[in-house]
Amino acid sequence: MTENFEVQFIDRDERTARFLVRGVSPAFANGLRRAIIADVPTLSIDSVRIIENSSVMFDEQISLRLGLVPLTTPPNEFEEGDIVTLALDVEGPETAYSGDLRSDHELVEPADTNIPIIELKYPETADSPQRLELEADAVMGRGRDHAKNQGGVAVGYRHLQTVVVEDDADEYSDSEPEILRGVIEERAAEHAVATDGTGEPENGALVATETFDNDLSKRYPDKEVSVRDVDDAFVFHVESDGSMSVDELVTNAADSLAERATELEQAVQL
Amino acid sequence: MSYKCSRCKRDVELDEYGGVRCPYCGHRVLLKERSRNIKEIDVQ
């Protein structure tokens, strides 16, 4: 099979990326999306040993909050089911944050340090401050088993779209905004005006709709336009919860699909 | 069973005959303290 994928990044920063994939079938695009969400293992707290909890929340509530803290998951270091131990010890009057968690593995730490776990007080009437001391085991698990193990959040895709200029707009009619979201492939540059940081319109360029306020009448003034999907071209939007980079998330998802296909092929041959 | 008196804050041992009453100050409100055992909880 001569499958030629073409990947092009539209924008990316530390935790999010948007990229275009050409030559991908809708089935494969959806498989990839689902794999990013549910099949890339990440570390998250799975069992907690409470040594002291004199806070106002139940042990179970605190454990749930700890479970939802994203932990950095270094690549190729852990396998599913592996365990890392973390500890937390905070005394009031102070708020216990995710950043107070200490792990026994140098590469594992909370991806965000500013998630409040609980506010601990030292009430005037009490003879000791509220205190939270615990040990927790983080386990490598998959998003399909528990949402706390989802590495990808807000993962989705849209068709790449293109705009066809049909005609001039009616000269005396009121111009109405024509809202479109996503990314368009410029194919009518001669009718387009330069928008927000995209430079001179050029055929074949990828233009995010935010650059013209998601309003086609700003990009193609006084034109009557229609929008079409580009076949087999999808714009993915992937956001990581911080447990790993977007690149790792996507490559791990592709690997997990490949692994399962290999397994099936071997099983069929037997 | 071990409790703590809510008035005099002293540790109180109760048996089944004595009734609910602090032997030191006679207060009838006793608080059950949290066990010092480590409690293991599964995150669900």
Next chain:
Amino acid sequence: MELRVIDKESTELSIEIAGEDHTFMNVLKGALLELDTVQAATYDLNPEQSGGQTDPILTIKTDEAIDPLDVLGEAARNVQQKSENFRDAFQAAS
């Protein structure tokens, strides 16, 4: 992944693929339908709450000349190839 053949004829196959869900099954079905030798391919997957058969059952119909198990192997190979090609293209771009 455990396979259990439910029904097998010369051009037809029903097979249970334990432990998989829509993520892989739909990709596999898509790859099967891309093959010229496949006349029909589908899968049935019940939700957890249904209480009965919750592993997907894949059904394939092929042309006279070809064994559906071979077709399944070929489709699996294609999925693997696709995933690897995608990963390479992605890594090249990033």
